[in-house]
Every structure is written in C-alpha cells, then in structure tokens.
Amino acid sequence: MLHEILAFDFMRNALIAALLSSIACGIIGSYVVVKKIGFISGGIAHTAFGGIGLSYYLGINPLSGIIPFSLAAAMIIGVLGKKAHVAEDTAIGTLWAIGMAVGVIFIGITPGYAPDLFSYLFGNILTVPTFDLWMILLLDVLIVALVWLFNKEFLAISFDEEYAEVSGLPTMGLYLLMLALIALTVVIMVRVVGIVMVIALLTIPAALARTFSRSLPRMMLVAVLLSALFSIAGLLLSFLLDIASGATIILVAGLTFFGVHAWQWITALMKKR
Amino acid sequence: MKMQVIACNQLSLELGGSRVLDGVTFCVDEGDFVGIVGPNGGGKTTLLRVMLGIQTFDSGKVSVFGKPPGQSPEKIGYVPQRLFFDRSFPISVRELVLMGRLPKKSVFERYNAVDRACADEAMHLAGLETLMERRIGNLSGGELQRVLVARALAGKPELLLLDEPTSSIDPEMKTTIYDLMAHLRARLKGNLTMVLVSHDTETISHYVTKMVNLNVTLNLLQGFENH
Numbered sequence: 086m087l088h089e090i091l092a093f094d095f096m097r098n099a100l101i102a103a104l105l106s107s108i109a110c111g112i113i114g115s116y117v118v119v120k121k122i123g124f125i126s127g128g129i130a131h132t133a134f135g136g137i138g139l140s141y142y143l144g145i146n147p148l149s150g151i152i153p154f155s156l157a158a159a160m161i162i163g164v165l166g167k168k169a170h171v172a173e174d175t176a177i178g179t180l181w182a183i184g185m186a187v188g189v190i191f192i193g194i195t196p197g198y199a200p201d202l203f204s205y206l207f208g209n210i211l212t213v214p215t216f217d218l219w220m221i222l223l224l225d226v227l228i229v230a231l232v233w234l235f236n237k238e239f240l241a242i243s244f245d246e247e248y249a250e251v252s253g254l255p256t257m258g259l260y261l262l263m264l265a266l267i268a269l270t271v272v273i274m275v276r277v278v279g280i281v282m283v284i285a286l287l288t289i290p291a292a293l294a295r296t297f298s299r300s301l302p303r304m305m306l307v308a309v310l311l312s313a314l315f316s317i318a319g320l321l322l323s324f325l326l327d328i329a330s331g332a333t334i335i336l337v338a339g340l341t342f343f344g345v346h347a348w349q350w351i352t353a354l355m356k357k358r
Numbered sequence: 359m360k361m362q363v364i365a366c367n368q369l370s371l372e373l374g375g376s377r378v379l380d381g382v383t384f385c386v387d388e389g390d391f392v393g394i395v396g397p398n399g400g401g402k403t404t405l406l407r408v409m410l411g412i413q414t415f416d417s418g419k420v421s422v423f424g425k426p427p428g429q430s431p432e433k434i435g436y437v438p439q440r441l442f443f444d445r446s447f448p449i450s451v452r453e454l455v456l457m458g459r460l461p462k463k464s465v466f467e468r469y470n471a472v473d474r475a476c477a478d479e480a481m482h483l484a485g486l487e488t489l490m491e492r493r494i495g496n497l498s499g500g501e502l503q504r505v506l507v508a509r510a511l512a513g514k515p516e517l518l519l520l521d522e523p524t525s526s527i528d529p530e531m532k533t534t535i536y537d538l539m540a541h542l543r544a545r546l547k548g549n550l551t552m553v554l555v556s557h558d559t560e561t562i563s564h565y566v567t568k569m570v571n572l573n574v575t576l577n578l579l580q581g582f583e584n585h
Contacts, residue, residue, distance in 0.1 A: 119444070119448070121444075234466055235465070235466075237457075237460070237463070237468070237469065238465060240449075240457070241460055243447075244443060244444075244447055244449060244454070244457070245438070245443045247412065248438060248457070249460070251410050251411070251434070252431050252457075252460040252513075253431030253432070253460070253461050254460065254465075295446065299450055299493050300448055300449060300450060301449065303448070
C-alpha cells in the first residue's frame, strides 16, 4: 500500500514535509511546553495571518510573507509581555486579533478570489510545492543550529529566568531569540496544520514526551519522533478516508494525548486500590 | 584590613506606591555570615534582589565587590527560594548543578571537564552523592534545597546569597540546611562570605556572625555582632 501511495508525487512531498516539520516542531515545541509559553506561541501564529493577507495583496509566495510578519509579531509580543504596563495575556490577545484583522482586510481588498486561503488557516500538506520543501529544510537547519549553539542559555532561561539573569545572561535577548525561533517554526508548520491549529501540534508531542524524559534533549528527541508519527499517521488516514489532512493530524495527536492521560489516570487509580 | 564585600548606604525604594526599604545602611565584610531579618513583607527579598542587580532602587548607594550590583555575577552564588520553578521540568540534579557554572562561561562555550569537576565537588559538599542522576521532580523539599545550594557553590563564588532557605521545609531538614552552612563556613574558612535572608530570627541567630534587622514599623536599623 505504501508503495502505491508513494507513487504519487504529492504524497512524497507531503511525507517529506511531515518529517521535516517534525524536527522543528519537536525541538521548539519542547521549549514552548517547559517554559509554558503556549499562549504566546498561539499569539505569534495568529498574528502571522496578517502576513498571509499581505502576501495575497502583494501577490508573493505566502510563506515568504509570513516570515517577516511572524518575526515582527514575536518581537512585539515579547517586548510588550515583559515591559508594557498591561497584563501579558491582554497584550497578546489584542495583537492576536489585530493580526487576524489585518489579514482579513488585505485579503478583502485584493481583487479576485483568494484561492487556497483555507489551506493556510487549516493546513493542507497534500499541496506543498517543492519550493516550500526547500524553504522548510533551510529553516530546519537554521533552527537546529541556533538551538545547538545556545542550548545551555535556552535551558537556563526556560528553567529559571531570574537565576539566568543573576548569572549575567542577556535574558531578554535570549528570550526574544527563542520567540523568533518559535515564529520560524510556525512558518514551517503553517503548511502542515495551518495557523489555527499550529499550537496543538507544537505542544502535544512535547507534552507527551515530557512524561518519558529525564532531560530536555531527550524530551526533544521523543517529541520529534512523536510529531513525525502523528503527522504521518494523520496524513495516511486523511488520504485513505479522503478527509482534511491538517485536521486529521491534529485529531490523531489530540486523541493520543487524551488516551495516554486517561490511561495514566486509570493505572494510578488501580494502584490506589 | 578585611575587604568590604557589600556596602549599602541609605538605600530606599518604593514598590507599587509603598515604601519597602527606607534608608537602609549596612556593610558586609569578607568572611562575614550576615543574617538579614525582618517581618514578612518587610523588604528582605527585595533587598536581596537589589544586591543581585535585578531590582532597581530610588535612592542611596549600593556596591557589591566595589561595583554597582549585577556587575560581578562570576563572584556570586545565589540560592533562591525553591518555590519558583517547575518541579516537572525534565532535568537531573547534575544538569541543574551545572547551571551554576553559567556565570563563568561565555555564550556558545560548552561545559567542559573543569565545569563537570566543579559541579561534582559542589554536589559532594552538599551531600548529594547518591542523588546526582535523579530527576528533580523526585526529590524531597530538603533535598531540592541542597541541590540549589550545590548549584550556587558550583560557580566557586566568593559571596553566597540565600533567600529564606528554611521556609516551607520540614523541621528535620531545617537544622540540616543550617548545619550545611556551618560546615561550608568551616571548610572554606574566610574565603566565603554569606548573606542569608530569613524571618526566623531565633534560629539564624545561633549561626550568623552579624545580624541586620529591617524593622519597618520603627524605620530603624539595628545590628549586633556575634562573637
């Protein structure tokens, strides 16, 4: 069966996209989970929708439009969250909505019909062009290289930011760099699961991996594998059942997440007896 | 003459409209073991944060190792209250203690054999030999407290700053952490200066050589020398 599926060009691209995006997703998702910045990451992802609208308006590749937009969103959210005299969740929530609104307005004033808008919102891994694969690969390399270079600093600010600052680390700069890496990961994953569902695939594999891991690098490795497993299983299921790929991937991941937790809950209950 | 490690002169600061510290003046000399006491909400932790360089202040003068606070991280070991981080974080005792080497490393530099040896030594000093590979989520409160002390020691500090080391610890560990402090002082002789913040005046008075009392109601600063 796999042989037949791989005979399709679009399926080959989809599988490669699933595997490549899992690398960034597992590594950066682990930071998102241990640092508890899921909401911030969701804010970055949704604000990036403005970038997609802008790309439609300018008639450029949406993926290249999202990069500057999501990076800017990451910087603004990072600075606002730490420095502004408003509650962090208010600042993020506001920017989240503004980004979406900008996107909607740009798409509205673009003449004609916005062709695959839906696929950017909810993902469509079956239509990933080869150009985007190269872009995803490039971003993967960049993300892995930066995480390798800054691993002890990122570990320190994730674990205890105050201690990192006392140790003389430039914590604000490192935090913004981490948010920038989250922004780039969002760009990678938009193709796979879309802006609306990015946050689920970013956090579920990492949250599951944490249960089985004694160190952060181990957690990242397990998260990458789980992410790849969910993406490929979701992709194959969506192909066989002819349903939306992004949503299927999220459902596979989400159901596994709840299944594992239900299982842990039941075994803990059995032990108590 | 002994070197002055911390000099704090007429330090005042307001937080959220209320005056937390008002004209605080004291000094810490090399080899001292200073206890800073005062009621809860009396600005003890804020004062510690000022000395660490992570809290700005309104007026007065503070110097640590002759420089403004925050300029000598490589000479300072900091033991925070253990409540402020996530116990489910996937990290082992060894890795956590290694973080104490951060002030001595530059960005991009990786931990080397020297760092690992310092971390090992610190874990032995704190009595953590059997717990090195343990994940922090599986430690008791007292054990975790000693891990934080070991992390601070791993950086070979000249000044150790401790924030409420006894708070929310079982009665048995309470003596143990102070015995560890006394043991450290004996081992490291006059080379380690310690400043400890606590609301437990009674207990720490048996250990410290000097006491600073932040009494907000009297706006007075009292001190005594222990011989």
